[in-house]
Amino acid sequence: xxxxxxxxxxxxxxxxxxxxxxxxxxxxxxxxxxxxxxxxxxxxxxxxxxxxxxxxxxxxxxxxxxxxxxxxxxxxxxxxxxxxxxxxxxxxxxxxxxxxxxxxxxxxxxxxxxxxxxxxxxxxxxxxxxxxxxxxxxxxxxxxxxxxxxxxxxxxxxxxxxxxxxxxxxxxxxxxxxxxxxxxxxxxxxxxxxxxxxxxxxxxxxxxxxxxxxxxxxxxxxxxxxxxxxxxxxxxxxxxxxxxxxxxxxxxxxxxxxxxxxxxxxxxxxxxxxxxxxxxxxxxxxxxxxxxxxxxxxxxxxxxxxxxxxxxxxxxxxxxxxxxxxxxxxxxxxxxxxxxxxxxxxxxxxxxxxxxxxxxxxxxxxxxxxxxxxxxxxxxxxxxxxxxxxxxxxxxxxxxxxxxxxxxxxxxxxxxxxxxx
Numbered sequence: 001x002x003x004x005x006x007x008x009x010x011x012x013x014x015x016x017x018x019x020x021x022x023x024x025x026x027x028x029x030x031x032x033x034x035x036x037x038x039x040x041x042x043x044x045x046x047x048x049x050x051x052x053x054x055x056x057x058x059x060x061x062x063x064x065x066x067x068x069x070x071x072x073x074x075x076x077x078x079x080x081x082x083x084x085x086x087x088x089x090x091x092x093x094x095x096x097x098x099x100x101x102x103x104x105x106x107x108x109x110x111x112x113x114x115x116x117x118x119x120x121x122x123x124x125x126x127x128x129x130x131x132x133x134x135x136x137x138x139x140x141x142x143x144x145x146x147x148x149x150x151x152x153x154x155x156x157x158x159x160x161x162x163x164x165x166x167x168x169x170x171x172x173x174x175x176x177x178x179x180x181x182x183x184x185x186x187x188x189x190x191x192x193x194x195x196x197x198x199x200x201x202x203x204x205x206x207x208x209x210x211x212x213x214x215x216x217x218x219x220x221x222x223x224x225x226x227x228x229x230x231x232x233x234x235x236x237x238x239x240x241x242x243x244x245x246x247x248x249x250x251x252x253x254x255x256x257x258x259x260x261x262x263x264x265x266x267x268x269x270x271x272x273x274x275x276x277x278x279x280x281x282x283x284x285x286x287x288x289x290x291x292x293x294x295x296x297x298x299x300x301x302x303x304x305x306x307x308x309x310x311x312x313x314x315x316x317x318x319x320x321x322x323x324x325x326x327x328x329x330x331x332x333x334x335x336x337x338x339x340x341x342x343x344x345x346x347x348x349x350x351x352x353x354x355x356x357x358x359x360x361x362x363x364x365x366x367x368x369x370x371x372x373x374x375x376x377x378x379x380x381x382x383x384x385x386x387x388x389x390x391x392x393x394x395x396x397x398x399x400x401x402x403x404x405x406x407x408x409x410x411x412x413x414x415x416x417x418x419x420x421x
Contacts, residue, residue, distance in 0.1 A: 001024050001025055001026055001027075001064045001065055002026060002027045002028075002029075002061060002062050002063050002064050002065075003019055003025055003027070003028050003029070003063065003064065003065045003066075003067065003304070004029045004030075004031065004054075004057065004058055004061070004063045004065070004066045004067070005019070005028070005029070005030045005031070005041070005066075005067045005069055006030075006031055006048035006054065006066065006067070006068045006069055006070070006073055006078070007030070007031075007048060007068075007069030007070045008030075008032050008033055008034050008037070008048075009034070009069070009070070009289055009364050009365070009377075009379075010289055010290055010292070010293055010331075010362045010363065010364030010379070010381075010382040011069050011070070011286070011287050011288070011289040011290075011292040011293070012030055012033070012034075012037060012069040012070075013034065013036050013037045013040075013293075013362040013363050013364070013382075014287075014292045014293040014295075014296035014297070014362050014382070014384075015067060015069060015287070015292065015296060015303070016028060016030050016033075016037050016040050016041045017040055017296060017360060017362070018296040018299060018300055018301060018303040018304065019067070019301075019303065019304045020040045020041060021300055021301040022301040022302075022303075022304040022305065023301075024304060024305075024308075025304060027042070027061070028040070028041040028042065029041060029042045029043070029044050029057070029061060029063070030042070030043055030044070031043070031044040031045075031046045031048060031054065031057060032044065032045050032046060032047070032048070034363050034364075034365070034366055034367065034376075035363055035366040035367050035368045035373055036361070036362060036363025036366060037363065038368075039354075044057055048068070048069075048070065048072070048073045048078065049072060049073050049076055049078065051073075051076075051077070051078045051081035051082065052081075054066070054078065054082060055081070055082060055085045055087070058082070058085075058087055059085075063087065064088065065087075065088050065089075065090070065308060065311070066082055066087050066088065066089045066090065066091075067089075067090045067091070067307060068089065068090065068091030068265075068286070069286060069287070070286060071097065071100050071101070071147055071284065071285055071286050072147060073091075074091050074092055074094065074097040074100075074265075074285055074286065075094060075097045075098075075100070075101040075147060075285075076094065077093070077094035079091040079092065079093060079094070079097075079265075080093050080094055088308075088311050088312065089311060090265060090266075090307045090308070090310060090311045091264075091265045091285075091286070092263055092264055092265040092285050093261065093264070095261040096256060096261050096262070096263045096264070096265075096285065097285045099252075099256075099263070099267075099283040099284075099285055100147065100282075100283055100284045100285040100286075101146060101147055101285075102145055102146060103143050103144075103145050103146075103182045103282065104122045104145050104180060104182050106280075106282065106283055107120050107122070107182060109252055109255050109256065110248075110252065110280060112255050113251035113252050113254065113255040114251055115247065115248045115251050115252055115280055116247060116248065116277070116278070116279040116280065117279055117280040117281075118141070118184040118185045118186070118187050118279065118281075119184065119185045120182050120183060120184040120185070121182070121183050122145070122180060122181070122182050122183075123180065123181050123182075123183065124179065124180045125170070126166060126167065126170040129166050129170070129181055129183060130163055130166060132183055133156075133159055133162045133163060133166065133183065134159060136183075136185075137159060138156050138157055138158045138159050138161070138162055139155060139156060139157050139158075139186045140156050140159075140162050140183060140184070140185065140186060141153065141154070141155050141156070141183065141184040141185070141186055142154045142156055142162050142165040142166055142169070142181060142182075142183055143181060143182045143183075143184065144169050144174045144177045144178040144180075144181060145177065145178070145179070145180035145181060145182055146174070146176060146177030146178070146179070146180075147177055148174040148177040148178070149225060151174070151223060151224070151225065151338060152169070152174050152177055152178065153223055154223070155186065155223070162183075166181065169181050187272040187274075187279055187281060188272070188274050189272045189273045189274030189275075189279075190235045190272070190273050190274075190418065191210070191211075191270065191271065191272050191273075191281060192208060192209070192210045192233040192235050192236050192271055192273060193208065193209045193210065193211060193229075193233065193268060193269070193270055193271070193288055193291050194208055194236060194241065194244055194249070194268075194269045194271055195207045195208070195209070195266060195267070195268055195269075195287065195288075195291070195295060196245070196249055196266070196267045196269065197265075197266055197267075197306060197307075197309075197310040197315055198253055198263045198264060198265065198266075198267050198310070198315075199264055199309070199310045199311075199312075199313045199314065199315040199316075200257070200262040200263065200264050200313060201257075201262070201313070201316075202315040202316045203245065203249055203250055203253055203267075203315075204306075204310075204315045204318060204319070204320075205241060205245060206266075206295070206299070206306060206320050207231055207232065207295045207298065207299070207320070207322075208231060208232045208233040208236040208241070209229050209230065209231040209232070209233055209288065209291040209294055209295060210229060210230055210231075210233040210235070210418065210419065211226045211228075211229045211288065211290070211291055212226065212227045212228045212229065212412060212414075212415055213226060213227070214227070215227060215333075215337070215338060215412075216412065217412050217413055217414045218414065218417075222338055222339075223338075224333075224337065224338045224378075224379070225289065225338075225378075225379055226288070226289060226290045226291070226331065226379070227330075227331045227333070227379075227411070227412045227415070228290060228328070228329055228330045228331050228411070228412055228415030228416075229288070229290045229291045229293065229294050229328070229329050229415070230294055230326065230327065230328040230329070230390055230393070230394075230415065230416045230419065231291070231294040231295055231297075231298055231326065231327050231328075232326070233419070234419050235273050235418075236271070236273070237276075239276065240273055240276055240278055243276075243277065243278055244269065244271055244278040247278070248269060248271070248278060248279075248280050249267065249269055252283070253267075264310065264311070264313075265285060265286070265310065266285075266286060266287055266307075266310070267283060267284075267285065268283065268284035268285070268286065268287065268288050268291070269283060270282045270283070270284070289364070290329045290331055290364075290379075290382050293327075293329040293362050293382045293384050294327035294328060294329050294384065295327075297327040297329075297360070297384055297385075297386055298322065298323060298325065298327050298386070299320060299322075302320060302321060306318065306320060324388070325386050325387065325388055325393075326386065326387055326388070326389060326390040326392075326393045327384065327385065327386045327387075327393055328384070328385060328387075328390065328393045328394050328397050328415060328416055329362070329382045329383065329384040329385075329397065329415075330382070330383045330384075330397050330398065330401055330411050330412070330415050331364070331379050331381070331382055331383075331411060331412075332379075332380055332381040332382075332383060332401065332404065332406065332409045332410070332411045333378055333379050333380060333409060333410060333411065334365075334375050334377070334378055334380055334408060334409055335408055335409065335410055337378040337379065338378060341378050342375075342408060343374070343375055343376055343377070344369070344374050344375065344376075345374060345375045345406065345407070345408030345409070346372050346373065346374050346406075346408075347366065347373045347374065347375060347380070347381070347404065347405070347406045347409070348373075348404075348405035348406070349403055349404045349405040349406075350373065350404065352403055353400060353403075358386065359384065359385040359386065359396055359397070359400060360384050361381055361382070361383050361384070361400065361404070362381070362382040362384055363380075363381060363382075364377060364379045364380055364381060364382055365377020365378065365379055365380045366380060366381070375406075375408060375409065380406075380409060381404070381406075381409070383397050383400045383401050383404070383411075384397065385397040385400060390416055390419055390420060391416075391420055393416075394415065394416045394420070397415070398413075
């Protein structure tokens with residue numbers, strides 16, 4: 001098979017790393033890719049949002065299967081256009097991708113499906129939103145309705161913090177994503193992520209993970225796109241997982257089908273678990289980042305088989321084969337992230353971790369300049385390791401971090417702390 005992956009981040013590097021191991025994969029192209037992806041695949045410098053350019057690339061290279069990595073092309077309808085052109089695509093339609101592209105839409109779907117989630121209100125103007133916050137007090141959650149690269153959520157501990165978030169969102173900090181906001185009650189418990197493949201009918205859980213959203217140790221500081229993750233998530237026991245599937249995922253998928261927009265692709269359910277009862281925090285319509293990195297480390301080559309079966313509508317009867325191991329990824333970010341950060345600082349020491357090694361440094365935001373590897377984003381490296389226990393995987397990952405020479409970067413020192421403590 002000739003396979004095309006759209007995207008350029010750590011998620012896409014992890015997907016490419018797993019897909020390239022499958023003997024079905026004859027040729028692998030990633031568009032646009034990054035410096036790390038170039039070690040395991042060909043890279044093509046096209047915009048994943050340009051559906052016509054993607055189609056031309058696919059036709060020129062005899063592509064048999066397209067995997068859409070990021071949420072933006074899905075929300076923009078790229079998968080729809082590729083299917084119209086006769087390509088086999090892994091990724092939901094634009095109509096189904098509204099589960100991530102609009103938080104208010106997701107809330108309405110949950111209401112119709114009876115799926116447990118936080119009480120909420122939706123606003124398209126600043127003054128009534130401010131009045132709502134003042135009436136309900138803090139803590140309270142303020143979310144930009146649209147796509148904001150994982151940064152459009154503020155868990156405000158005070159009314160003043162919530163008001164500042166609302167002014168930022170309506171003031172254009174997240175562009176059109178903040179033209180509407182959703183304000184929610186704070187859910188209590190422990191958060192974890194469930195990943196499910198859906199082929200329009202069948203729903204197949206394929207793994208669990210736990211992310212670390214805040215920038216600082218001990219879950220302090222502002223929310224980020226994710227500073228690390230591990231898999232599996234101990235809080236998602238089989239009983240909790242079964243409840244999440246029966247009470248949240250399957251009713252949501254049934255409601256989407258009832259509306260004429262059946263879901264096909266990976267569904268990421270962010271869950272809050274309290275006393276064994278799961279509630280939905282949010283849906284994403286793609287593999288998480290950095291959760292994909294730990295899932296792909298554990299799934300390996302079979303990830304391609306699972307995604308292909310999903311895209312072709314034949315998930316029924318298929319089951320993933322899990323090794324009894326653990327994986328952890330530590331995100332190394334540029335100094336200043338998630339605020340203003342510098343680009344261009346040199347990274348050394350990655351030669352010790354070739355793409356074929358058991359433990360892998362996935363590239364999230366790098367590029368080559370005159371033979372040097374330099375940082376080109378906020379979240380730059382995903383240092384990822386496996387082990388028979390989470391503690392052993394964590395120790396391997398942090399030993400790798402120590403071996404990387406990058407004075408311009410930083411990471412959290414406590415990834416995995418909830419499970420280990």
